[in-house]
Amino acid sequence: DTAVSQTPKYLVTQMGNDKSIKCEQNLGHDTMYWYKQDSKKFLKIMFSYNNKELIINETVPNRFSPKSPDKAHLNLHINSLELGDSAVYFCASSQDRVSVSEQYFGPGTRLTVT
Amino acid sequence: AQSVTQLGSHVSVSEGALVLLRCNYSSSVPPYLFWYVQYPNQGLQLLLKYTSAATLVKGINGFEAEFKKSETSFHLTKPSAHMSDAAEYFCAVSWLVGATNKLIFGTGTLLAVQP
Numbered sequence: 018d019t020a021v022s023q024t025p026k027y028l029v030t031q032m033g034n035d036k037s038i039k040c041e042q043n044l045g046h047d048t049m050y051w052y053k054q055d056s057k058k059f060l061k062i063m064f065s066y067n068n069k070e071l072i073i074n075e076t077v078p079n080r081f082s083p084k085s086p087d088k089a090h091l092n093l094h095i096n097s098l099e100l101g102d103s104a105v106y107f108c109a110s111s112q113d114r115v116s117v118s119e120q121y122f123g124p125g126t127r128l129t130v131t
Numbered sequence: 132a133q134s135v136t137q138l139g140s141h142v143s144v145s146e147g148a149l150v151l152l153r154c155n156y157s158s159s160v161p162p163y164l165f166w167y168v169q170y171p172n173q174g175l176q177l178l179l180k181y182t183s184a185a186t187l188v189k190g191i192n193g194f195e196a197e198f199k200k201s202e203t204s205f206h207l208t209k210p211s212a213h214m215s216d217a218a219e220y221f222c223a224v225s226w227l228v229g230a231t232n233k234l235i236f237g238t239g240t241l242l243a244v245q246p
Contacts (some may be wrong), residue, residue, distance in 0.1 A: 021174070058219055060175075060236040072231050107174055114231045119165065122174035 020044050021123035023108050029129045030098055038093045038126045040108030048072075049091040050109040050120065051083060060107070066091050067114040098130045133158045135222045137237035145245050150194075150209040152240045154222030157203065163225040164205045165234070166196055170218045178220075181205060192216070217244045 021042045030036050042049060050073075051063040065073035066085040080096045095102060108123040138153040156162050163182050167175040179190025186198040196207045205222060222237040 058169075058239045058241075060221065060239075062234065065231065067231070073228075073233065109175075111232075115227070119177045119180060120175075120234060122167075122176070124174045125172075 019124075021108055021110055021121050023106075023123040023126050025126060026124065027127050027129075029131065031131055032098055032100060034098050035094070035096045036098060036128070037095070038106055038108075038128075040091045040093070040123055042089055042108075042110040042121070042123075044110055044121060046110040046121070047088055047113045048111045049085065049088070050111075051091065051093050052107040052109060052122075054105040054107060054125070056104070064091075064093075065114070072114055095128075098128075100130050103128055103130045133160075133162065133224045133226050133235055135164075135224045135235060135237040137220075137222050137240050139240055140238065141241050141243065143243040143245060144212045146214055147211050150207070150212045150216065150242065152207040152220050152222075152242065154196075154205045154207065154237060155203050156205060156222075156224050158224060158226065160226060163232075164196075164198065165223040165225065166190065166194070166205075166207050167221045167223060167236075168218050169221065169239075175221065178207070212242075212244045214244050214246065217242055 048067045050065045054060045063077045064083040069085045082094045085091045105125045109120040111120045112118040134157045136155045165180045166178040169175045179188045181198045189195045194209045220240045225234045
């Protein structure tokens with residue numbers, strides 16, 4: 018069983034469209050994250066949720082809206098896609114928000130905006 | 132603010148040679164440090180972590196790292212490189228921001244292993 022799964026794995030879309038990426042973890046973790054990895058492989062945190070509550074919200078355009086229907090799921094919706102949104106988006110989870118436990122990463126979603 | 136610097140965006144070694152990937156951190160409080168590996172088209176996988184216990188940390192696949200406070204370093208080593216070690220390696224530092232642990236990644240080092 019995959020610990021952290023993401024769908025879709027690849028997403029190709031045109032500028033101006035709206036798209037969603039889904040993430041699910043079956044580890045029983047309380048905390049989930051979204052990261053963006055750019056073309057230079059730089060990884061930056063975007064959001065973090067703990068038990069459905071938003072706890073980290075970095076300086077991300079408000080076109081990006083995370084949603085956590087329950088603690089096992091964290092989805093990312095992106096409105097009005099722009100060329101600069103092209104990247105690999107990783108979902109991750111950790112046991113909780115405080116303990117220094119490792120983060121488990123999903124396989125990534127490669128978003129290409131044309 | 133906490134940060135990590137990885138020296139060398141590309142490192143190339145021969146199969147069987149020593150692997151040394153450098154990571155220096157900046158932290159005003161005792162840091163928690165991690166090394167992650169990313170194989171092509173995959174997510175990140177934890178290699179090892181330092182959480183203020185032993186300064187020499189052993190990880191998976193024969194990798195280890197030594198925490199040196201005096202040098203603010205956490206370099207990753209492996210005595211003998213294998214072709215399967217070719218991947219991108221990320222050093223990361225974690226600290227509490229408010230009531231939440233936040234992970235900050237370095238810019239990564241791409242390891243190439245030559246036959």
